[in-house]
Amino acid sequence: AFRNLPPGPKGLPFIGDVQHAADHGWLASPQRRDDYGELMYLSVFGQGILVVNSQRVAVDLLEKRSNIYSDRPRFISVNEFLTENLTFVFTGYGDLWRRFRRPAVEGFSKSVVLDFYPIQSREAIMLALALMNNTYSVKKHVQRHAWSIILSINYRLPPVESDDDPVIVGIVDHVQWVGHELEPGARLVELFPWMRYIPSRFAKWKRYTQYWFIQDSLRHERLLNKVADDLAKGIDQPSFGATLIKNQEKYRLSEREQAWLVSDMLSAGGETTSTTLHWWLLALLAHQEVQVRAHAELDEVVGYARPPTFADLPSLPYIRAMVKEALRWSPATPLGVPHASSADDWYEGMFIPKGTIVLPNMGLINSDPTVFGSDSASFNPARYLDEKGQVKALMEGREEGHVSFGYGRRVCPGRFVAEGTLAIDFATLLWAMRFERPEGAEGELDMHAFAPSGIAHPVPFECKAVPRFAEAETLLKAALDLYE
Numbered sequence: 001a002f003r004n005l006p007p008g009p010k011g012l013p014f015i016g017d018v019q020h021a022a023d024h025g026w027l028a029s030p031q032r033r034d035d036y037g038e039l040m041y042l043s044v045f046g047q048g049i050l051v052v053n054s055q056r057v058a059v060d061l062l063e064k065r066s067n068i069y070s071d072r073p074r075f076i077s078v079n080e081f082l083t084e085n086l087t088f089v090f091t092g093y094g095d096l097w098r099r100f101r102r103p104a105v106e107g108f109s110k111s112v113v114l115d116f117y118p119i120q121s122r123e124a125i126m127l128a129l130a131l132m133n134n135t136y137s138v139k140k141h142v143q144r145h146a147w148s149i150i151l152s153i154n155y156r157l158p159p160v161e162s163d164d165d166p167v168i169v170g171i172v173d174h175v176q177w178v179g180h181e182l183e184p185g186a187r188l189v190e191l192f193p194w195m196r197y198i199p200s201r202f203a204k205w206k207r208y209t210q211y212w213f214i215q216d217s218l219r220h221e222r223l224l225n226k227v228a229d230d231l232a233k234g235i236d237q238p239s240f241g242a243t244l245i246k247n248q249e250k251y252r253l254s255e256r257e258q259a260w261l262v263s264d265m266l267s268a269g270g271e272t273t274s275t276t277l278h279w280w281l282l283a284l285l286a287h288q289e290v291q292v293r294a295h296a297e298l299d300e301v302v303g304y305a306r307p308p309t310f311a312d313l314p315s316l317p318y319i320r321a322m323v324k325e326a327l328r329w330s331p332a333t334p335l336g337v338p339h340a341s342s343a344d345d346w347y348e349g350m351f352i353p354k355g356t357i358v359l360p361n362m363g364l365i366n367s368d369p370t371v372f373g374s375d376s377a378s379f380n381p382a383r384y385l386d387e388k389g390q391v392k393a394l395m396e397g398r399e400e401g402h403v404s405f406g407y408g409r410r411v412c413p414g415r416f417v418a419e420g421t422l423a424i425d426f427a428t429l430l431w432a433m434r435f436e437r438p439e440g441a442e443g444e445l446d447m448h449a450f451a452p453s454g455i456a457h458p459v460p461f462e463c464k465a466v467p468r469f470a471e472a473e474t475l476l477k478a479a480l481d482l483y484e
């Protein structure tokens, strides 16, 4: 029977639209919405992909019908071989996901994340000290910083000193592997599922992924075992790992499942946070007026005698607005993390087959001029302030004021900790210094994104950090001692 699929490019018979499906920029472009509307459907070897171009439809499907839109696509190499389905972010909508989701939500709830303030405060100061007085390619610094925070939160590890630290290298490798495996066409087995029955001795890719699964499991388990050893010795500092171990009966996770869950909260939280920081610094270089306004707020509220703390944040609305604006302006995953549907569905007369991959077009939704105004393309934290200078959400029914944390039952469980990191970083860095382009840099700043594995990075750039007053560095060092 004729089924009325949502509109979209036709592609080739059988093969479909492989070329476009692999091109994030093409899929996410506003031109596609103009051509096809709020829903665009394309097909690759029979796999349906639906790009959702409006908040209205994203909420209707991913939230109001979340009972059938909370699955993930099945990536055979990632799910079945590389991680044996133990990756929380990519695991299907079922029992294991539920057992992962509850401790993740509870372990990073609005009230539990207060336990992590000392870690975030210490790391914000470390980042400020690392950048100060120098001209740097900032990418390495924000990466070390983000990984160090989440490693401390998850395992109570001491701060990581350099981005060559073996723990970080191991994790970055793991994340890159998974990211690479997720690239469309990375593995033929995704297109021809019968290939997974080929014995490993004939299939190199299979040996590869199984080898990595064992290496990764061992590494994750080693890290968590250290937390267990500490607990056994009576050292009980708050960490996500400790929460899992102490609540083993409540959460019903095996040791291996626990180890993978903690490690996954790590993989999911590192690069997303560091990329947002990286974009934020680029935005500051392009918008000196934003820095001027933040400096004025910090001068008035905090003064010059000590760096800001979490306790100042309620009195720093412009800084908090900047957190929303940074997340809105540069969503780490411009096409979201793919959802998949687990039943046939009809929407406004259109048929959406079971198993369709659903991509919310976050970049487009976050820049809707009817919500964010005609300057939605530029970085302007003040859009989130009302007439009284207080923070407002702007988007109806969305406290965050943007959609960069995703949708429905799969919404990012790490969002409160991520917001805390960004807020204390913005306050601390801007309190201490001003960011400028390095001497001799001229012309337009490059604002292009590249998204090798779905996470959108800026093109690496240099920036110069100039202290705002003579004692800033000494005061930061003194404050650091408080957190050690």
Ligand code: HEM
Pocket: 088, 089, 090, 101, 104, 108, 150, 264, 265, 266, 268, 269, 270, 272, 273, 276, 331, 332, 333, 336, 337, 338, 339, 404, 405, 406, 407, 408, 409, 410, 411, 412, 413, 414, 415, 417, 418
């Ligand atoms: C700026 C920082 C971050 C951004 C922009 C971000 C964004 C996202 C997005 C878009 C999703 C997918 C939601 C969906 O499927 O609709 C997600 C899921 C997830 N995030 Fe985050 N995230 C950030 C930080 C973190 C942190 C710090 C953690 C861990 C502490 C974390 C853990 C996770 C996990 C585990 C999932 C998968 C949840 C599931 O599939 O049920 N994220 N995040």
